[in-house]
Amino acid sequence: MNILLRRIYVPVASTLLFLVVGNAMAFRVSNFNALTANQNARLAFQTRDETKSLKISGLSSSEMSLASSVLNRDKAPSAGRPQLLYIGNSQTMAIMDRQPGDLTSPQWLQVLLAQRAKASSSSNFVEVRLGSFPNITPTETLIELVAAHENRPGHVDKLVLCSVLEEMRNVGVRDEVEKMARRAPVAAELARLAKQNPDLREAQVPLRPYIGAKSTSSSSSSSAGSSSNAAPTATVAASGQSSTDFTAPLETRLQDGAERLPIFAQRTNLYGQAYSLFYAFRNRLAGINSSSPRPVPPGDYATNLQLLELTLRYARSQKIPVTVYLSPIRPIQPNPNVASDVARFRRDVPALCKRLNAVCLDYLDIVPEKLWTNYTDAEGQGGQRDFAHFTGAAHKLVAEKLITDVGDRLGQVNEGSR
């Protein structure tokens, strides 16, 4: 009896504990939002449905509908209307202290372009399409542009790129964008770009997992790991694994079945929560707050500048006019953006754009302090300053500045387009 109890105890107790504790944790994080978990609670990411239901004085219902459609990444282009892809980070997607009637910069740009067309008695205007991601890296920017253009050719006639100094610190690619990169036409185009631009060596490094150049990818994800030195045909084998694995549908069904358990269903949120806890621990340990300097490592900067150049070269080769603007920085000190990094960024990006026939607008200082906000003490972040996002009025300011500076270029509808 003793032996039987001992044999049953461990597996049964382990299973029960796993289910009880795991599911309890899952219930706790069911409202976790990865986009806003580490953000100010007053930050709101704009959604299509929310925009649709807005009523903004001075805007017609068709203009509101246009503003809403900007956020529809999969919308089919309207006949005869050039497509403008607007890529940036969460600063182009989210609004601080959102008020009724607030729109994001891409949405305002769409409305203003439509109004300009209407003012010149034209029914044809440029359609704005959002290609932004929170914390988008230059690698992801390139992939997003290539994917938008290659997957559905002609879906990018113009590009507005919000170039963010803070994102020059990152080189990673999230799973969602990685899937884009692995689609055949996109991967082929990235490989062609890499081959035709051998001088941009650093830019090719983050792209290696997708272009199969002297690297291999395992059956899964973005990294070559040590596989970079192994036989390149492992890529074929690796990719062959997933396509010939006849148990893949079964795995999908099992995973779907497992997601009936809360702990499986909330895996992503649980991971996000663990990540947030790690950040909180790190910040407490190292005394890091939102104003702490965050220098851009030279290696990352060099790689990302080359990735930006590769993006511009691609756009030029596809005859896509590009407008780059340097993303606004909060004009106070102390500031996470180190002065020397700002100066370098301010010098390098315009010079790059000039070489590659792209327009570059310096918007680093255009958003005044009053249009930024602080975390309140009530949120447990002790009055820290939010350097990443601004209010609805600032979004409108950015869009209006774009219209003022390059409205003709952005709003131009060429003959024969579509």
Place this chain on the structure above:
Amino acid sequence: MKFQSLTYLLFLLVLWCVSSQVRSIKGRQWVLLIASYGFYATLGWAFLGVLIVSSLVNYVCGQLLIRRNTLTNLLMGVGFNLLILGCFKYLPSFAGTTSDSGLGHLIQTIAFPVGISFWTFQALSYLFDIYRDEELDPTPLEFCLYIAFWPTVLSGPVCRMPEMLPQFRQLVRPNWGDVAAGTHRIVVGLFMKVVLSQLLAKGFNEGEGVIAGFDQASGWSGLDVWTLAIGFGFQLFFDFAGYSHIAIGSARLFGFRLEENFDHPYLSLSVSSFWTRWHMSLSSWIRDYVFMPLATLRRQIWWRQLALVLAMLLFGFWHGATLPFVLWGLYHGVLLAGHRQWQQWMRRSNFSLPAPLAKFLSWGLTFLLICLGWIFFRAQDMNQVAVMLKAVVTLGGYRHLALRPNFYMMMLLVVGGYFLWSALEAMFLRLEKQRWGRAAFTALSPIYYAAALILIVIWSKQQSVFVYFQF
């Protein structure tokens, strides 16, 4: 089908239920072989074809050797195995670097059967053992099962026929101890592979792991390089050792005992000791079938040292036909030869340090030398190797940090946690010998298992990269 998939767990469960109902030895062998072929087929039917053809040809070569044990027959078998290994593994790599012709491109598209290096070496060990007059008489069924045995077919441990054949010939009824031990190993393996290895590889967020660190183009400081080297060493360890735990645990569920593959390698006090604790099944294969035959050709000490270096060169080449891998093997060969010389010098001299200090220094130097070698293993190309090594040896290269603070923190947590756990493990093992200790551990073990499973489930959304899959 990956080891870390729900399908694999279902596969184990179904196979376990079916095989435990089989009452005959031959029947059980058939069940296991069909299951193994089914498992391998999920990677590609063509690959399965290569595996089956290789198994049958090697069996025939073995039979020829049994009938006429001659060097010619041995060389025929060895030649066949080296030929298929060369064609699938090394030829496409050479074609990629040397040829830009249509044929070169065609050769590069040759698919690479997963695990070919492992099961080819198993076949070779069988032929070598017969040549050495080992009494081995597997049936075709037993031989095919030995080669295709699903826990080991993808990435080892590299098994030997004398160990496996008796087990295949027993109708072992897995007892409760086997199931408990096997399950424990699988849980531990999944935790190491899915959680720890991935955490190091990718960090908590994209751009914060070892992978991103190595994929930065330039700008590493000396400290960055050391941290990356240590990080990769542990990523590889958790990944491969985790895989080995799952393989050994899976086999144990069915009553099979496989050779251990890792034994706390980063606690080694010398490079020689490291190679008795890291990828043990392959390092013992190299020792038994390459180093020992080479070393016994001549008596001179210099020849034995050279044999060591040559054996490690082959070890490096086994991993990949590129200069960094070969240099990695050479590096370890030189370290091993150097360590032997040092041991001889120590014996002759009267120099000694207090034991705890000597132990700490030995461990520290071994750890740093091993980790430095991982740069060759992981770097994208020789250019990166050169840049990283330059950062290490340049004093001025320690003045800045190029990698994220998060990366350093995570490394500290994971690597520090590993050494802390290793220290606690030794204490737990001593306590477990006491009766009350055993009872306490049994009572508390559900907490350990539940926590591990919760973390495995959470991290399972991150896609796993198994670094050794390509060898």
